[in-house]
Amino acid sequence: MGRTPDKRFSQVRWLWLLVLTGCCFFLAAPKLLAGQMDDEIAARQGLEEILDLWRGEEFEVLSLRMIYPAGVSRGSFLERIVYASRVPACCWEKLQDVEVVWLGDGRVYLNARVGLEAEGFGVRFVKHAFPLVKEDGVWKVPVTDILSLAAPNLQRIPRKIPLRQE
Numbered sequence: 001m002g003r004t005p006d007k008r009f010s011q012v013r014w015l016w017l018l019v020l021t022g023c024c025f026f027l028a029a030p031k032l033l034a035g036q037m038d039d040e041i042a043a044r045q046g047l048e049e050i051l052d053l054w055r056g057e058e059f060e061v062l063s064l065r066m067i068y069p070a071g072v073s074r075g076s077f078l079e080r081i082v083y084a085s086r087v088p089a090c091c092w093e094k095l096q097d098v099e100v101v102w103l104g105d106g107r108v109y110l111n112a113r114v115g116l117e118a119e120g121f122g123v124r125f126v127k128h129a130f131p132l133v134k135e136d137g138v139w140k141v142p143v144t145d146i147l148s149l150a151a152p153n154l155q156r157i158p159r160k161i162p163l164r165q166e
Contacts, residue, residue, distance in 0.1 A: 046139025084150035089115030106134035
């Protein structure tokens with residue numbers, strides 16, 4: 001005759017399973033939160049680097065930190081960014097009131113006030129949301145976000161002569 005498990009044994013097994021699952025969660029949660037915090041801090045630093053490259057007119061290096069949608073090439077970005085009517089402000093005015101929303105490993109949404117200098121107008125602040133993606137260890141931003149902030153004016157004298165992209 002087979003022995004049937006009694007109710008008490010079944011309850012104890014479920015209790016141990018629940019405790020074991022809880023322990024695994026509490027051991028893994030700090031690592032997940034640490035990864036999230038690391039991404040949030042690194043994404044902010046990545047965006048600051050992108051804005052610094054733009055301000056320093058290092059357009060070739062800046063173009064490598066962009067995400068290009070279909071129909072927009074690196075060459076077209078370089079041709080338009082030199083006509084920017086606004087550039088990022090320096091230092092503490094560059095990025096303020098930063099809020100980061102972690103979307104997953106290597107993806108964040110960064111909301112911030114960006115200080116932009118326009119000739120003759122000083123620094124103006126624009127609230128903007130940036131979807132940042134980490135590719136090959138480097139944070140990148142969509143090219144459309146940078147061009148919308150730059151407000152290129154093709155009637156102005158270019159800041160730098162663009163290189164021809166073959």
